Amino acid sequence: MNLTKRKILKAATLVTAAVLAALCCIMLAACNKHKQNVEDDAALRQTSVTRVSNALLSSLGEGWEAGLSDEQILKLDDAGEYVVARGVADFAADILKKSELLTGKLKVLADAVESEDGKALLADFDSNLDRIVPIFNMVDFTRDDVSGLFYLLLTSLVSDSGNVMNGILARLQALRSLPGVGTSAGRASIDGAITTINSARDTLVPKGDAKAELLGALEGAKGAITNLIAFVYNMSSSAFTDEMLENMLTGDGALSDVTDAELSTIVNALSQNIVELKDSLTDSELEKLDKAIGLVIANFDKDFLPSALYSQLYAQVVQFAKYANMVVGVIPFMCDMATSAAELFKTTQFVEQFRTVVAGSADSDSVAYGLNTTIFASKIIVEIMNSFTRDKFVSVVNNIRAQGKADYQKTVPAIIIDLILNLSVNIGVENDEDLLLPVHKDIMDDSYLENMVNIIGFHFNIGKFRQTYYLYQNGLATLIDLVSAANRCNFEDLGAHNSVDLGSSVNDELIRLWYESYNVTGVSKVQQLNLALNEKICDDLIAFLDDYYNSPDRRKLLEDLANREFLTAEPDEETAQQYVQTVLDSGAGGFIILLSLLFQLIA
Amino acid sequence: MTFKLALRNITSKPGRALATALAIAIAVAMIFAMLSFKAAVYDFILASETSASGAADIRIATTSSSSRIVDIGGPLDEVEGVGRVTPSLSLYATLGGEYVQVRGFRQGDMENLQDIELVAGSVDNIGIDQVVISKAAADKFGAGVGDRIELSLGSIKINFYVAGISQASGYFLSDSPYKVYGRIAGVGRLLGMPEQDSFCNEIYVEAADGYDVNDVMACICALPAYKDLLVQATGDNGYIEEQTSSLTAPVVLAGAAVFALGIAIIVLLFMMSEQEKVNLISRLSVVGATRGQLLGIFLAESGMLALAGVVLGAGLAVGIFTAICKFTLSMSVSYAISAGKLLGAMAIGFVAAIVSSLYPIFKSMRGSIRQNQLSLSAGGKLRFIIPIVVAAALAVLVGVEFGGVAGTAGTAVLGIVGIVLLFVLAATAAGPLLHAAASGMGKISDPTLKVASYDLRRNRRHARSVSLLTVGMTVSMLLFMAWSVTTDVFTGYVQDFSGMVFVSNVRANADVNEFTEVEGVSFATHIVWKQGSLKAEGVDKTVNVLGSAGALELADFEYMTPKDEVESLINSGKPYVFIDYAVQQLYGIGKGDKISLVIDDVPRELEVGGILRHRLFNGLYAVVSADVIEAQYGISPDTVLACVDGDMTKTVGALSEKFASRNYYVVEALEAYRWEMQSTQAVFDLVGTLAAVVTAFILAVGIAATLVGRSTEERNRVAYLNAGMSEGMLLGAEIGEHALVALTAFALSFVLSVPLTACLIHALRLFGLYFEFMYSEWVVAVVGIAMALGYTAVPLVFNFKKKYSVKRV
Structure with a gap:
């Protein structure tokens, strides 16, 4: 091999080696950088959660x-x-x-x-x-x-x-x-x-x-x-x-x-x-x-x-979990109702009017504002009612009925709706005692609505009652607090009488027995009553649906209310009275009032 | 035996053989580069223009008179021929004070149109508050994967997290302004919308296999849901072709010269050793070699050299050209290497080499053996006559061409003829000019110069060298002038927009007075600014439509038609269009002629109301009033053009602040054009780089040819040394030769570059480009001087002195 060729070979070997070395360095740096990035991320994550x-x-x-x-x-x-x-x-x-x-x-x-x-x-x-x-x-x-x-x-x-x-x-x-x-x-x-x-x-x-x-x-x-x-x-x-x-x-x-x-x-x-x-x-x-x-x-x-x-x-x-438990069976239907109500908002005309109503919330005492919220609520209700058939509503009710048989908590939505419907009809009565009388006396007797109100109170206060007992045990609540919490659960009104009489000489053991009587026996009794009410409530709801669909006059009243323009100025007394009477006569007064109150709260 | 002799010829002078093969390789590379240049630019522009639409064939978009957002879904799925549908939400927001284009897709749709090649991070399961940005944007804003960035639109500010950083490819190939990609549900929050992927303002549709895009488009347009929306094909191939032709025209013309030069290089290379070969032929003839055997020897020798050269040239061609494209245009675009063009370049190189190698045999047949041995040949007055004839022809041509009698097409053709004649003049006049210069140099008393002068006049290889160098230098100057012309032509007019601001995303009923109220704004007008096609008999040209009577205030137009008349017609509400003098000159369209102006695929016939003149868009614009555009095309203005006579930065800031809540985009016109020009700049870079590389090639080949020719004169050098000349003196003489050759080449090519540039500009009219003469003497001078210096330094660089030897050859 002559000198030139040897030189060339040597140069080629050196260059190849240098290139390979450079490649190795680059690869190592890249891998290291990746590893470094991962480590940096993990360290930052730990630091952040610690902070x-x-x-x-x-x-x-x-x-x-x-x-x-x-x-x-x-x-x-x-x-x-x-x-x-x-x-x-x-x-x-x-x-x-x-x-x-x-x-x-x-x-x-x-x-x-x-x-x-x-x-x-x-x-x-x-x-x-x-x-x-x-x-x-x-x-x-x-x-x-x-x-x-x-x-x-x-x-x-x-x-x-x-x-x-x-x-x-x-x-x-x-x-x-x-x-x-x-x-x-x-x-x-x-x-x-x-x-x-x-x-x-x-x-x-x-x-x-x-x-x-x-x-x-x-x-x-x-x-x-x-x-x-x-x-x-x-x-x-x-x-x-x-x-x-x-x-x-x-x-x-x-x-x-x-x-x-x-x-x-x-x-x-x-x-x-x-x-x-x-x-x-x-x-x-x-x-x-x-x-x-x-x-x-x-x-x-x-x-x-x-x-x-x-x-x-x-x-x-x-x-x-409890709130979800109450409504889980009817969530799909509630979604359908919400999307049908949303259809109202697809015109700028309605949205403009809606904004006018919202603007009125600045003067919440104004009569026009109150009436406007009822008109708004009527529009929502009519839109929903027109979006579904009677059969659809009935199937939802029967679904609640079936679920309520297995779990008493699932009857709560039905109880609330039935109460409102009954109140809607009774809202104009002169005698306050007649407010809680059922509309369909062939389905429910006079005590039912009162029981329904008490059951609602029970559902929303039983947890507080239990917590108050724990606080009492730890010296953070008094006996009076405990008794008040029990009263709010409406045990006595629901017929779940306590076998233990606290009397005048109270001690911890007596209080424990008194608590257990309510917490175990009383709760059990209320649950049984709840389940018994379930059937009647669902039948009552279907009866109200029949009332609506079989009463064109009432439907027309509701639709007339819904079609009214929002008020832009304070109405005179006669006009205001007329509005109110229409609401009361529509048969959906309770819902209208409830929705309008809800709207006022949000606005 | 034949093969052995041929091989011995090659191996006896390995340096010369290597130089020959290299020179052939370089010539092949140059030819290939010129053949492939236009296709590479086309690939790049196609990729840039379709970067947003990618695989889609049809784009459906909202307009200034339609809804700004629409529901995703709808009846598209029921249209026959519709394949994959990709909705997106596209809007402009600000990031770090700069406008960026933000685009959202549905979950999983982001890579439907383009693949995203990531440098870091991931786009899998991208969250609604995550985005992908380009590497350039990441560097600009200092954002890495996982970092939070804040995008603003009006008064709404939303934070996003960088999920991935992409290469400058696919969507991010056209990254000016910077692109930010995310989910519709995330991007939509900038509009105050809820976090849902249920709405969009663009829909990209891929036509199903076997369906014609136009048919599918027609079906979509027929649907009521899309009647107000813009439905158009993506990647208008006609426009891209036109754009490519315009950008590459100067280089294509200059490339023809490079092409010819490439062949000439190969021919001259073999001619360098012509005399030596003639001598060899005569010696072999003496010992009884037949013509057939002689033919066989030279064919074998040149065949081997040519084969080595073209194979090496193929690798060099593909490698260097692809590298140039990747580094100047884009790394991520695939540039199609045409096998046909590569084989063509190789074939041209091979054939030229073979044919050239046969010339010595042909020459030897003309002379006797003695003449061939003694290198005796007639002087030939032809080499003086040819340049004179060519010069005369040129004089006539110049008179006709610049006299304006030939018409536009005629002038363009004469321009091409002029280019050819000028190169012929360069090739043929260089030798005699060198001869004359050498004679003049011989009068100087310095012995070194006298020796150089003698050698220059006696040795014909110097005549070939100076021809080669002159033509090469002229070609290089032409290439660089082409680069200079290309750059000036497409960017020169941009400065005319320095006092203007675009305000876009404006509703058609916006009050223009609100803009003029802002301090610094002297004038504002609603305008429709779009691209359209101007069609007439034999004409189909893309033009920039300036849709406003107020457009006449934008620039200092020269009114070829009286100004009063133009203003009266444009405000008449009748369908008039106003075109540039360049269009009139190029296509013969004048006042009163009817043309078809196509905007958004809607053709309408308009009458030419007048002729204006300005270098705006190189004359490729059409002024129409906004009323006419609305009446004829149903397009409402969505832009306000404001002229600023105050402080630009302050005025832009004031406009931005005033209209921020309405989501108007306020952009300085120069900035907007920077976005437009960004991708074109890459083409300018390619042209410049190509010019530089070709220049280097030419110089290398010129030097190689010199070395080859010089290698046949070792006997002469030995004779000088034996006669007592010192090595230093001999070196000085060689340097003197090189210097005079370089000086001659520079002088001649510099002078010829002026008419050459003029002819080039005339010839461009064949490509639909019309503009006035422009010439950058500094460009020409720098190129020429660099090449001249390079050539002059050859004796020193290649250390001629080291190889001087007094041994007998």
Whole structure:
């Protein structure tokens, strides 16, 4: 090989080696960068959730800072509550970390809760969990974020709460075992917390088959649950507000001077939320949702309520579950009613009038405003009634009837509607005592309506009664508070008489027996009465439907009311009286008045 | 035996063989580049124009007189021939104070029209508050994956999170203004709409297999749901062809010269060693070689060299051209490499090499063996006569061409003829001019220069070198002038818009006085600004339609038709159109003629009411009143054009603030044109790069030819050295030769570049481009001087001195 060729070969070898080395370096750098990016994201995520957890903790108690030493904790008078709250805050942080929320959003959430506005919102967080909504709005949480988070909370309460409580307990026990440190109040608080957590662990934490069953039910109903939560959140944050209307109908705004066609598109978009909910709740989905809700209530609706935040978490979940339980069977129909009502908003003429009515809310005492809201309510009712046939309504009622046989709580919507219908007819009676007389005496006797009112009171106060007993046991409520809570449940009016007489010499054991009498026997009796009423109520509802469809005069009155123009000036007394009489004579006065009151509340 | 001799010829001078093969390769590459240039630009413009629509064939969009948003769904699915339907919501918002185009799709639809090639992040299951941006946008706004960005529209501000960063491909190929892609449910919040994927303002439709797009469009237009919407085919191939032709015209013309030069290079290369080959033929003839054997030897030799050259050239051609396109136009567009053009370029190179190699045999047949051995040949007065004749012909042609007697088409044809003659003049006059210059140099007493002068006059290879260099230099100057002309022509008029502001997304009934109330605004008018097609007999040209009587105030038009008459006609409400003098000159359309103006696929006959003159859009515009457009086409103005006589930035800010809540887009006209010109700039870059690369090639080939020719004169150099000349002196002489050749080439090509540019501009009229003479002397001078210096430095760069040897050859 001559010199030149050797040189060339050497050069080629060197160049090849250099290129290969460069390629290797580039690849390594790229891989490393990817790994670095993943690590950075994980670190940012952890930092963000820790910040949220610490901010939450700080908001729950005076002096409750993160990172307190054992000695500092034991010096707190509410040391036990601190440790429990720390555990719950960490649990919340863990949920956030496991969630599908973008890391960027977690950072924004952390920034938000540490800001002055965020701190103000968190200030009453433990007693008012609704504060979570404005916090979510501050950080642009979407409906998917919220629904995903709620579902994760649900499943985590089932799957992880045991471990959380074990962790809290271990911490409490570790603190208790520290000798010669802290105040007596602090140590007493630790002891109290240990007792509370032990009890909570036994009663609130599902185990074994129950746990598996509940997790399975939640998994099966995941779609339905998340869709329902997303719907509720979306409606709370993107309603057809007056601001939106203001922007659309005046010269300003991206969609200013909106046309009827555009308005139709906008309303369709708003209604899409409702349509999506209905489409997602097929019969099989409803069944799964029903089962899951039932299990959640059965597992978590306990008398026992540990620390403030903890109880609020469970209480909110149970409350949501109970409301959902009441209406789950009729959600699809309610969606249909809402979308048919939305059709009214597809003309600029109606929307202009609607805005006029809303503007009138500035002077809520004005007669014109009140009458306008009744006209608005009539339009909604007529639109709904014209959208469905009698048979459709009857099938919904029979559906409620069937569901009510299995679960007394599902009769509540029927009870409310039947009450309103009966009141609608009786609203003009001269004698107040006749207000609660049933319209269809062949179906119901005179005591029925009164019982229905009492049952409504029972449903909405039984939880409070139980909670008041717990507070009484812990010295946070008086006997008078307890008795008042019992009275609000209307046990006696419903015939659930207490076998225990408190009398003059009251002791804890007597009170316990008195409570158990109401809580077990009394509740059972009310439930039986509720179930017995179910059939009659449904028959009564169908009778009202027949009244409507067989009475053209009444329908005409309602339609005349609905077709009236909104008032732009205060009417004279005669005109006002005429309006009111028409409302009363229409047979739907109760609904009209209820809807108009609802409208006034929103406006 | 034949093959062995041929191989021995090649291996005896490996440097020359390598130079020859390389030169052939370069010539093939140059030819291929010129053949493929237009197609590459077409691919790029097609990709840019269809970046938004991608795979879709039809676009349905809202207009200024229709609803601004429509429901998704509707009867499209029932139309026969409709394939996949992709709705989208497209609007402009601001990000970091800059306008960006925001586009939303339904869940899962984002990659229906284009694939998104990500640099980072993911677009799978993209959330309603997540977006994808380009890498350029990410760099501009300092946003990475996971970062939050705030988009504003009027008074509404919405935060989004970056889910992915894309390459400059697909949707993001045309990224000016920056594009932001997300979900309809997320983007719609900027309009105050709820979080739903249920509405849109554009619908893209793919025609099903086997269905004609026009038929499907007709069915869609017939549906009541779409009667107010704009339904049009995406990617107007006619427009893209036209755009491509306009942008590439100057280079295509210059490319023809490059093409010819490529062939000439190969021919001249083989001619460089002509005398040596003639000598060899005579020696072989003496020892009894037949003509057939001689033919076989040279065919084998040139065949091997040519084959090596064209194969290398093929690789070089594809590699270099594709690399140039990728780096100047776009990395992500696929540029079709035409196998036919590549084979054609290779075939041309191969044939030219073979034919050239046979010339020595032909020449040897004319002379006796002795003449061939002693390199005796008649001087030939022809080489002096030809340039004189050509110069005379040129003089006549110039007189006719510039005398204005030939008409537009005639002038254009004469322009092409003029270009050819000028190159012939360059090729033929360079030799005699060098001879004369060398004679003059010989009068200088310096012995080095005297030796150089003698060699220049005696050795015919220098005549070929100077011809090659002159033509090459002229071609390079022409290419760079083509680049300069292209750039000036398409951007020169933009500065005329420096005092204007576009306000778009304006409803037709907006009060124009609201704009003139703003401080700094001197004039404002509603205007319809669209592209249309001007059709007449033998004419189908895309024009910019300025739909407003107020458009006459936009620029300082020269009124070829009296101004009063024009103003009277435009305000009469009758269907008049006003065109530019350039259109009149190009196509012979005058005042009173009827033409068809097509806007949004709606053709209407209008009468030419008058002729204006301005370099706006190179004369490709048509002024029509807004009333006529509304009456004839049903198109309402959606833009207000405002003239600003105050501080531009302040006025734009004031307008933006005043109309922010109404979602009017206020953009300085220059900024808007920056968006338009961004993609065209890439084509300008390609032209410039191509010019530079071809220039480098030409210089390389010129140098290679010189080296090849020089390699046959080693005997002469040895003789000088043996006679006592020092190496330094010999080197000086060679440098002197190179310098004089370079100077001669530069002088001649510089002078010829002026009429060459004029002829080029005339020739462009064949492509529908009409504009006045423009010439950048600095461009020409820089190119010429660079090449001249490069050529002069060859003896030093290639270290001629090192190879000097006194050994007998």
